[in-house]
Amino acid sequence: MPEQPSPAxxxxxxxxxxxxxxxxxxxxxxxxLDDASLTIGEGEFFSLLGPSGCGKTTLLRMIAGFDNPxxxxxxxxxxxxxxxxxxxRPTNMVFQSYAIFPHLNVEQNVAYGLKRLKLQGSEEKxxxxxxxxxxSLTGLGKRLATELSxxxxxxxxxxxALVMRPKVLLLDEPLSALDKKLREQMQVELRRLQQAVGxxxxxxxxxxxxxxxxxxxxxxxxxxxxxxxxxxxxxxQRPVNRQVADFLGGMNFVKGEIVEENGASLVVDTLxxxxxxTDKPKAFVRNGGSATLGIRPERLRxxxxxxxxxxxxxxxxxxxxxxxxxxxxxxxxxxxEKPLSVTETNDFGADDIxxxxxxRLAYEPEALVAMAx
Amino acid sequence: xxxxxxxxxxxxxxAYAFLYVVFLYLPVIFLPIFSINTAATPKFPLSGFTLxxxxxxxxxxxxxxxxxxxxxxxxxxxxxxxxxxxxxARSITRYRYPGxxxxxxLIMAPLVLPEVIVAISMLLVxxxxxxxxSLFTVVLGHVLVCIPxxxxxxxxxxxxxxxxxxxxxADLGESAFGTFRRVTLPMVAPAIISSxxxxxxxxxxxxxxxxxxxxxxxxxxxxIWGQLxxxxxxxxxxxxxxxxxxxxxxxxxxxEILRRRAARRTQNEGGLYA
Numbered sequence: 128m129p130e131q132p133s134p135a136x137x138x139x140x141x142x143x144x145x146x147x148x149x150x151x152x153x154x155x156x157x158x159x160l161d162d163a164s165l166t167i168g169e170g171e172f173f174s175l176l177g178p179s180g181c182g183k184t185t186l187l188r189m190i191a192g193f194d195n196p197x198x199x200x201x202x203x204x205x206x207x208x209x210x211x212x213x214x215x216r217p218t219n220m221v222f223q224s225y226a227i228f229p230h231l232n233v234e235q236n237v238a239y240g241l242k243r244l245k246l247q248g249s250e251e252k253x254x255x256x257x258x259x260x261x262x263s264l265t266g267l268g269k270r271l272a273t274e275l276s277x278x279x280x281x282x283x284x285x286x287x288a289l290v291m292r293p294k295v296l297l298l299d300e301p302l303s304a305l306d307k308k309l310r311e312q313m314q315v316e317l318r319r320l321q322q323a324v325g326x327x328x329x330x331x332x333x334x335x336x337x338x339x340x341x342x343x344x345x346x347x348x349x350x351x352x353x354x355x356x357x358x359x360x361x362x363x364q365r366p367v368n369r370q371v372a373d374f375l376g377g378m379n380f381v382k383g384e385i386v387e388e389n390g391a392s393l394v395v396d397t398l399x400x401x402x403x404x405t406d407k408p409k410a411f412v413r414n415g416g417s418a419t420l421g422i423r424p425e426r427l428r429x430x431x432x433x434x435x436x437x438x439x440x441x442x443x444x445x446x447x448x449x450x451x452x453x454x455x456x457x458x459x460x461x462x463x464e465k466p467l468s469v470t471e472t473n474d475f476g477a478d479d480i481x482x483x484x485x486x487r488l489a490y491e492p493e494a495l496v497a498m499a500x
Numbered sequence: 501x502x503x504x505x506x507x508x509x510x511x512x513x514x515a516y517a518f519l520y521v522v523f524l525y526l527p528v529i530f531l532p533i534f535s536i537n538t539a540a541t542p543k544f545p546l547s548g549f550t551l552x553x554x555x556x557x558x559x560x561x562x563x564x565x566x567x568x569x570x571x572x573x574x575x576x577x578x579x580x581x582x583x584x585x586x587x588x589a590r591s592i593t594r595y596r597y598p599g600x601x602x603x604x605x606l607i608m609a610p611l612v613l614p615e616v617i618v619a620i621s622m623l624l625v626x627x628x629x630x631x632x633x634s635l636f637t638v639v640l641g642h643v644l645v646c647i648p649x650x651x652x653x654x655x656x657x658x659x660x661x662x663x664x665x666x667x668x669x670a671d672l673g674e675s676a677f678g679t680f681r682r683v684t685l686p687m688v689a690p691a692i693i694s695s696x697x698x699x700x701x702x703x704x705x706x707x708x709x710x711x712x713x714x715x716x717x718x719x720x721x722x723x724i725w726g727q728l729x730x731x732x733x734x735x736x737x738x739x740x741x742x743x744x745x746x747x748x749x750x751x752x753x754x755x756e757i758l759r760r761r762a763a764r765r766t767q768n769e770g771g772l773y774a
Contacts, residue, residue, distance in 0.1 A: 192671075193667055193670075212670070213667070213670045213671055214670045214671070214672075214673050214674055215673070218671075219671055219672065220667075220668070220671045222667070222668055224664050226662060226664040226665050226668035228665060228668075228669075228683060229687070230687055239672050243672075243674060244673075287668075287672065288671075288672075291672060291673070
């Protein structure tokens with residue numbers, strides 16, 4: 128995974144582009160969005176990540192002006208959006224279905240919004256050309272939407288929104304209809320494009336890899352609530368609770384008793400891993416005497432032959448799954464109620480470990496992260 | 501079951517299909533054949549070829565009046581029922597509300613009601629309302645029978661119309677009216693034209709309702725019915741009927757092509773395919 132340039136759980140830029148204050152959207156008794164507050168910085172690539180029905184699309188549509196908060200307020204570029212319809216907001220959207228106008232060709236699609244601005248003919252043409260070049264569609268201007276591939280439609284939708292020079296570009300699951308290879312290619316391109324134009328991007332996705340690979344920051348949402356807002360690295364390595372940890376990928380959970388707690392660290396007695404001293408997360412709230420620690424499968428490494436590590440745990444391989452570049456081992460540890468998931472690269476022969484072998488696993492205590500249940 | 505299958509696989513199915521089509525279209529074919537026959541009575545063998553009956557048509561003032569009346573009624577009924585059909589089809593395809601299916605069913609009902617009953621009921625209502633019978637009352641009657649057809653054509657054009665197309669237009673700065681003009685209308689235009697053609701054709705050919713609801717002015721089918729009393733006028737009627745037949749056939753074909761184009765346009769875009 129490439130290193131993310133933005134470190135903190137603050138916006139990259141000091142200037143806020145979007146401010147969402149205590150926004151709730153209810154449908155009768157059901158709350159699609161429940162008291163969400165969020166600040167998205169200028170020029171930031173921000174992702175709303177969560178399973179379907181978590182409220183991420185509702186929030187995006189409220190920023191765009193297709194839906195209105197039941198309570199709370201949204202402002203874009205310092206301007207409150209209340210009462211401002213979608214067609215007068217400084218935002219543009221890339222729709223999940225792309226919503227390419229089928230009766231218009233590519234050029235006419237891209238120029239659609241410019242027609243309202245009554246630009247001079249040459250200026251309009253120049254901006255359309257520029258937008259098509261940005262998304263590598265130069266020369267396809269005369270094509271009809273029906274003659275385009277999925278990836279090309281996606282680019283037309285992007286160009287059509289970017290040509291308006293919005294303050295914020297909203298992307299509603301833009302890559303979900305593409306196949307895996309094209310999707311990965313578009314992730315890189317989208318990120319590059321965002322860096323080039325410097326516009327604030329807000330992406331809605333249910334794909335954690337997409338969010339991790341592209342974003343400056345991510346808001347993880349469940350059941351209408353924002354669970355955590357942080358950089359991809361922070362979200363992946365230090366999830367605030369089990370739900371976030373699970374959604375972002377595999378995680379082994381280890382229960383333990385807290386024996387010592389001070390400002391910065393936590394000492395926990397676990398059954399499988401013994402006594403662990405780990406960082407105390409900023410938002411850690413003690414819930415009785417027990418704690419849940421989590422460790423990602425790739426943070427456990429197989430110890431070969433007589434190699435030793437300062438911290439190790441011994442167990443027996445009960446399952447082995449081959450995934451090409453990695454092998455996924457399920458290892459039973461005495462004392463742990465659930466066996467550990469371990470992912471190991473195949474360069475040392477992890478794909479050849481027979482089921483039933485006794486092995487030792489090395490880990491760093493810091494890799495065991497305390498989190499809420 | 502097995503007997504039926506043996507019957508069907510024994511080459512009977514194509515024969516049955518052939519007979520069915522012959523039964524359906526043979527009478528229709530007689531119409532143009534006898535309309536170019538020199539004899540005044542429709543009888544085989546044919547006596548000779550002539551276009552005389554066609555040449556006579558424009559020289560009959562009563563016929564021209566009837567044709568003009570039919571045109572006026574047809575165009576009015578087509579426009580009215582299409583406008584009402586657009587509103588109904590949009591509501592049925594776009595919104596979800598209680599009673600949607602019932603309303604749809606009620607709108608489609610005139611399709612299966614006995615036309616003579618509809619005609620008599622309409623006559624009673626018109627008289628109760630104090631309307632004097634004229635081409636206007638015929639238009640009202642035709643609107644009633646045309647709307648189901650108009651609805652069928654329009655819903656197939658509107659269905660699957662991706663709502664995000666209208667949202668995309670608004671998102672790009674267009675007003676509600678501008679969106680209707682620049683996106684919705686061009687997308688559904690083929691379906692609208694198709695509906696106009698279908699309604700016009702139905703009104704042009706409709707007899708029973710026109711017969712009950714018209715005053716002194718005849719439409720083409722009423723004129724034809726009046727002419728049938730005179731044996732000598734039969735070839736002229738056949739010629740006129742042939743023209744109507746071809747006109748209807750042509751209009752319906754164009755309408756169907758447009759309807760399919762509209763459906764393909766909207767439905768292609770509705771789905772997610774990469």
